[in-house]
Every structure is written in C-alpha cells, then in structure tokens.
Amino acid sequence: xxxxxxxxxxxxxxxxxxxxxxxxxxxxxxxxxxxxxxxxxxxxxxxxxxxxxxxxxxxxxxxxxxxxxxxxxxxxxxxxxxxxxxxxxxxxxxxxxxxxxxxxxxxxxxxxxxxxxxxxxxxxxxxxxxxxxxxxxxxxxxxxxxxxxxxxxxxxxxxxxxxxxxxxxxxxxxxxxxxxxxxxxxxxxxxxxxxxxxxxxxxxxxxxxxxxxxxxxxxxxxxxx
Numbered sequence: 001x002x003x004x005x006x007x008x009x010x011x012x013x014x015x016x017x018x019x020x021x022x023x024x025x026x027x028x029x030x031x032x033x034x035x036x037x038x039x040x041x042x043x044x045x046x047x048x049x050x051x052x053x054x055x056x057x058x059x060x061x062x063x064x065x066x067x068x069x070x071x072x073x074x075x076x077x078x079x080x081x082x083x084x085x086x087x088x089x090x091x092x093x094x095x096x097x098x099x100x101x102x103x104x105x106x107x108x109x110x111x112x113x114x115x116x117x118x119x120x121x122x123x124x125x126x127x128x129x130x131x132x133x134x135x136x137x138x139x140x141x142x143x144x145x146x147x148x149x150x151x152x153x154x155x156x157x158x159x160x161x162x163x164x165x166x167x168x169x170x171x172x173x174x175x176x177x178x179x180x181x182x183x184x185x186x187x188x189x190x191x192x193x194x195x196x197x198x199x200x201x202x203x204x205x206x207x208x209x210x211x212x213x214x215x216x217x218x219x220x221x222x223x224x225x
Contacts, residue, residue, distance in 0.1 A: 007047070009050075010047040010048070010049070010050050011047035012047075012073060013044070013047070013050060013051075013070075013071075014044055014045050014046060014047035016069070016070050016073060017030075017041075017044050017045055017051075017059060017070070018045050019117065020059050020060075020062070020063045020065055020070070021041075021045065022116055022117055023063040023065070023089075023117045023118070023119075024062060024063050025219075025221040026221045027041055027042065027045065029221070030059065030062060030063070033062035033063075034055070034058040034059055034062050035058065036051075036055055036058065036059075056070055056071060064119070087120070088119060088120060088121075089117045089118065089119060089120065090117070090118050090119075090120050090123055090130035090133075091115035091116070091117055091130075092115060092116045092117075092118060092130065092133045092134065092135050092154060093112045093115055093134055093135065094112065094113045094114050094115065094116055094134075094135040094136070094137070094152060095110045095111070095112060095113065095134060095135065095136050096110045096111050096112075096113055116135055116152070116154070118130075126218065128156060128218060129158065132156060132157045132158040132215075133154055133155065133156060133157065133218075134154070134155050134157060134215070135152050135153065135154045135155065136152070136153060136155065136169065136176070136178075137150055137151065137152050137153075138150065138151045138152070138153060138178050141195060142177075142179075142193040142194070142195050142198045143167075143178060143179070143193055143194040143195060144194065144195050145194070145195075146167075146194040146220075147167075147178060147194065147220055151220055151221065152220065152221050153167075153169065153178055153217045153219065153220045154217070154218055154219035154220070155169045155214060155215035155216065155217055155218070156215050156216050156218045157214065157215040158215070159215055159216035160213045160214060160215050160216075161213060162181055162183055162189065162213060163216075165180060165181065165182045165183075166180065166181065166216055166217070167179065167180050167181075167216070167217035168180075168181050168213050168214070168215065168216050168217060169213075169214040169215055169217060170191070170211060170212060170213050170214060171211075171212040171214060172191070172201075172203070172210060172211055172212070176214070177191070178217060179191045179192060179193060180192040180193075180194065181213075184202070186204075186205060187205035187208075188202055188203055188204045188205050188208070189202075189203045189208065189211060190202055190203075191203065
C-alpha cells in the first residue's frame with residue numbers, strides 16, 4: 001500500500017470512528033467506554049494514527065457497531081431477516097443553532113449541519129419518537145457546569161408545554177435559550193440558569209404569550225476539554 005493509500009485509509013477509518021463517537025454521544029464518552037486515552041482517540045479521529053485490532057474491537061463493542069464496517073467501511077452480509085441499518089438506528093437532525101430572528105417556525109432559516117445516530121432501542125426505552133426529535137447547540141456559559149458553550153442538546157418537540165421543572169429549549173423575545181423552567185404559584189414561569197452568576201428571569205402570567213416552549217431537553221453531549 002502506497003503512502004497516499006495509507007493516508008486515505010487512515011482518514012476514512014477516522015471518519016468511521018468519528019461516527020462511533022457520535023453514536024456514543026461524544027468523543028469523551030467513547031473514550032470512557034473503551035478505556036482509550038482521549039488524546040490517543042483524537043489521533044485516530046484525525047487520521048494521524050491507526051488503532052490496533054484490540055482497540056478497533058473495543059470501539060465496535062462500545063457502540064454495537066459492525067467490526068467489518070468499522071475496519072473496511074463495508075457491512076458484512078447478514079441474514080435476510082436481520083434488521084436493516086435504518087431499522088436499528090434513528091438519525092436526529094442537528095440544526096444550526098443561530099436561529100434568533102423572526103416570528104416563524106423555530107427552524108426558519110436554519111440548516112441541518114449533520115445527523116446524530118441513536119439506536120431506536122435506546123430511544124424507545126426513554127419513550128421517545130425519532131420523528132419528534134431535533135438537536136441544537138448551546139451558546140454561552142449561562143448553564144455551566146451542566147451545559148457548556150458549544151454542547152449539543154436533543155429536544156423532544158412533542159413536549160412543548162411546561163410539564164414539571166426541567167430543561168427546555170425556549171424562544172423568548174425571538175431568541176433561543178436552553179433553560180430550566182419552573183412554574184410559579186401565581187401562574188408565571190421562572191427561567192433558571194444553572195450558572196449562579198446569572199439571575200433568574202420571571203415571565204409573569206400576563207406575558208406568557210411571549211414565552212414559546214420548543215421542546216424538552218432529553219439528552220445532552222459535548223466535549224470535556
């Protein structure tokens with residue numbers, strides 16, 4: 001294999017490992033599941049080095065990926081009654097988070113950056129319907145240490161009314177936020193940041209029409225470095 005071919009193989013393998021990291025939720029989570037140091041995993045993701053067979057097996061096992069696909073990019077032949085990939089995985093769109101203007105749908109003017117793969121089994125265990133899920137990125141430090149700048153959150157769009165204290169993605173005065181909501185005794189809503197440096201905001205009962213709940217946050221992931 002020529003040097004060019006070797007580099008192309010390492011890059012393609014890195015992309016497949018990156019897919020596995022997406023399935024795990026993040027590179028940090030894949031590192032935790034496999035025991036592979038984060039810096040070493042990063043070199044695999046960037047195509048700078050190739051993992052040993054034992055580590056490829058660890059990566060495949062960690063996310064229940066097909067080892068032949070991971071190594072070669074091709075899925076092995078399976079039995080006719082085996083589930084197709086689309087029956088195993090659901091692909092959740094990750095939208096451009098810079099959606100802060102206009103009064104239309106929250107996705108108006110947004111583009112799909114990529115799609116995040118989750119097993120349908122894991123979503124079903126949580127009572128989630130793939131078609132009602134979307135992902136966006138968080139801006140700022142107002143929810144640190146729970147959510148950091150650039151973290152990704154997955155939102156259940158079917159839970160677009162306040163049902164108990166939880167994190168929701170909301171639109172308030174044409175800006176999107178990921179915040180904890182708490183219903184107050186007078187019918188108003190308190191908008192709470194996890195970072196204590198940020199004061200809570202109160203939406204009084206007579207201004208609830210300015211608060212639009214996009215959906216409840218059901219999953220979050222991001223780099224730990």
